[in-house]
Amino acid sequence: ETQSAEQNVFIQIGWHGPSIGKDDASTYAADVFSYILQQPDHRFQRNLVDSGLASAASINYYTQRNVGPITIFLITTPEKAKAALAATYAEVAQFGSPGYFTNEELENSKTILEASDLFDREKSSEYAHTLGFWWSSTGIEYFRGYQKNLRAVSRADINRYVSTYITGKHRVGIAMLSPEAKSKAALGEADLIGSK
Numbered sequence: 001e002t003q004s005a006e007q008n009v010f011i012q013i014g015w016h017g018p019s020i021g022k023d024d025a026s027t028y029a030a031d032v033f034s035y036i037l038q039q040p041d042h043r044f045q046r047n048l049v050d051s052g053l054a055s056a057a058s059i060n061y062y063t064q065r066n067v068g069p070i071t072i073f074l075i076t077t078p079e080k081a082k083a084a085l086a087a088t089y090a091e092v093a094q095f096g097s098p099g100y101f102t103n104e105e106l107e108n109s110k111t112i113l114e115a116s117d118l119f120d121r122e123k124s125s126e127y128a129h130t131l132g133f134w135w136s137s138t139g140i141e142y143f144r145g146y147q148k149n150l151r152a153v154s155r156a157d158i159n160r161y162v163s164t165y166i167t168g169k170h171r172v173g174i175a176m177l178s179p180e181a182k183s184k185a186a187l188g189e190a191d192l193i194g195s196k
Helices: 024-038 043-050 081-094 103-122 124-137 140-144 146-151 155-165 179-185 189-193
Strands: 009-016 056-061 069-076 172-176
Touching: 009 081, 009 189, 024 043, 024 056, 024 103, 024 146, 024 155, 043 056, 043 081, 069 081, 081 189, 103 124, 103 146, 103 155, 124 140, 140 146, 172 189
Parallel strands: none
Antiparallel strands: 009 069, 009 172, 056 069
């Protein structure tokens, strides 16, 4: 059965993340952690997408000099929106737990990021765009040391990033949905920001 876009609920949850020049180490940890959670067999994906609560779930950090945003994005249905948000915040509560990701997932994430970075450098059109982005937002030195610093990210670095910028921190939650879906979903502020 095909579902129309009007029946979808698009949810974003956002935090203020690390800034280049103030906490560079956390910017690398943010990239690695985001890629850990993007892996299809990671529990974040299993508990949100494979469970059927969401058709898509992702987390992203956008590297910036002045507060890079951290964003979780979900696509779900009106009937599952509350449960999807509750499950998302249950995952967020576990981000800093010792067993939340494996060493293999950590290393896979670094490899995926490194391969993606190298692939972007292969095409001159992509490389010009990539170089322009890094130059304007971080400076060339950050870009030149990116792969080396990604490889150096440890579990402790990720835990520090999570505890400094996500766990228990102020956040904003928004939902975009049709008027019909809004009445079905019955989402409130507490649902969107994960407060009880």
